[in-house]
Amino acid sequence: MNTNSKPNPSPLPTKQNAEQNPENTNYAINVHNLNKSFGTKHVVQNVSIEVKKGHITGFLGPNGSGKTTTLRLLCGLLTADSGEGKVLGLNFRKDREQIKRQTGYMTQKFSLYDDLSIEENLVFMARIHELPNYKDKVNITLNRLKLYDRRKQLAGTLSGGWKQRLALATATLHNPKLLLLDEPTAGVDPKARRDFWDEIHDLATGGLTVLVSTHYMDEAERCHDIGYILNGSLIARGSSEEIIKQSKLITFEAECEGSGETIKTLQQQDGVISASAFGKRLHISGLDRDKLLKAISNSHTDKNRWSEVESSLEDVFIYFMTDKKDHRYSE
Numbered sequence: 001m002n003t004n005s006k007p008n009p010s011p012l013p014t015k016q017n018a019e020q021n022p023e024n025t026n027y028a029i030n031v032h033n034l035n036k037s038f039g040t041k042h043v044v045q046n047v048s049i050e051v052k053k054g055h056i057t058g059f060l061g062p063n064g065s066g067k068t069t070t071l072r073l074l075c076g077l078l079t080a081d082s083g084e085g086k087v088l089g090l091n092f093r094k095d096r097e098q099i100k101r102q103t104g105y106m107t108q109k110f111s112l113y114d115d116l117s118i119e120e121n122l123v124f125m126a127r128i129h130e131l132p133n134y135k136d137k138v139n140i141t142l143n144r145l146k147l148y149d150r151r152k153q154l155a156g157t158l159s160g161g162w163k164q165r166l167a168l169a170t171a172t173l174h175n176p177k178l179l180l181l182d183e184p185t186a187g188v189d190p191k192a193r194r195d196f197w198d199e200i201h202d203l204a205t206g207g208l209t210v211l212v213s214t215h216y217m218d219e220a221e222r223c224h225d226i227g228y229i230l231n232g233s234l235i236a237r238g239s240s241e242e243i244i245k246q247s248k249l250i251t252f253e254a255e256c257e258g259s260g261e262t263i264k265t266l267q268q269q270d271g272v273i274s275a276s277a278f279g280k281r282l283h284i285s286g287l288d289r290d291k292l293l294k295a296i297s298n299s300h301t302d303k304n305r306w307s308e309v310e311s312s313l314e315d316v317f318i319y320f321m322t323d324k325k326d327h328r329y330s331e
């Protein structure tokens with residue numbers, strides 16, 4: 001299956017309704033028709049997004065689809081070419097400085113000073129934010145993120161998980177109302193990722209609104225809502241369950257080891273959007289049940305081993321990335 005080209009499919013229904021009123025104070029973000037170009041490249045195209053206060057929204061999409069640019073536009077780090085609306089109750093184009101002050105931003109590279117200790121990194125950040133009583137705030141943050149015992153350790157000597165924890169500490173030290181996380185768990189182990197997400201949920205329960213860009217399905221499932229961006233357009237928006245349902249994707253699974261040949265045969269069948277092996281299971285997805293059943297019978301696998309299962313978020317995202325236009329969003 002050729003997945004190299006990435007066309008823009010027609011948008012799926014998004015969660016847009018009367019609640020979009022920019023004055024609605026339940027929303028931390030309520031921005032419409034956001035556009036941004038770099039030279040001739042239209043990187044963010046008419047993106048409209050609303051995020052409730054205290055919600056965690058995940059942005060997914062292929063590399064270069066515009067996730068980071070969208071995050072940066074929303075928090076005032078980049079200027080939009082056009083668009084309107086409010087972020088944290090402020091005009092997102094005119095009040096960028098105020099929005100930035102109330103935003104925490106954690107990048108994939110963690111932006112730490114390796115030659116400073118954990119505590120010195122936090123003190124430095126506190127001074128940048130001109131925080132009053134900064135020593136108290138640093139101590140509270142050290143304790144909250146369980147960094148106190150290591151506070152004298154140089155950041156450059158920390159493992160990936162501890163660096164991530166320190167980066168989260170520096171991004172939240174000033175008690176922001178909005179937290180942006182750009183692929184925050186790339187390269188950290190599963191335990192550190194889990195602890196990180198527990199902390200993010202605690203912060204959200206306390207009212208912090210979180211936007212996170214990620215390539216991980218399990219992280220997407222931990223978000224309250226997801227936005228899928230393809231070629232600069234927001235093509236799907238909702239909870240993971242809603243996105244799976246909206247896609248109308250049908251998936252069959254078989255308990256058998258799939259040889260490369262079987263998978264190849266399945267991939268070439270009419271109506272098959274994706275076919276792949278997961279350990280001892282084969283998985284095929286498409287939009288037309290009859291065509292999928294025909295593909296199964298053409299694949300020389302035991303028909304009785306196949307059963308229809310609920311599509312996963314990963315199945316749906318692979319579907320969004322395929323170039324088989326004839327399969328898209330057919331009723």
Ligand SMILES: Nc1ncnc2c1ncn2[C@@H]1O[C@H](COP(=O)(O)OP(=O)(O)OP(=O)(O)O)[C@@H](O)[C@H]1O
Pocket residue numbers: 038043061062063064065066067068069070213
């Ligand atoms: N400052 C810039 N100047 C020119 N082009 C840029 C700039 N920032 C981003 N781009 C381009 O805009 C497009 C979208 O980039 P962006 O970083 O938003 O994508 P992304 O979805 O976050 O990608 P990834 O998953 O790889 O991080 C890419 O083609 C990128 O090269």
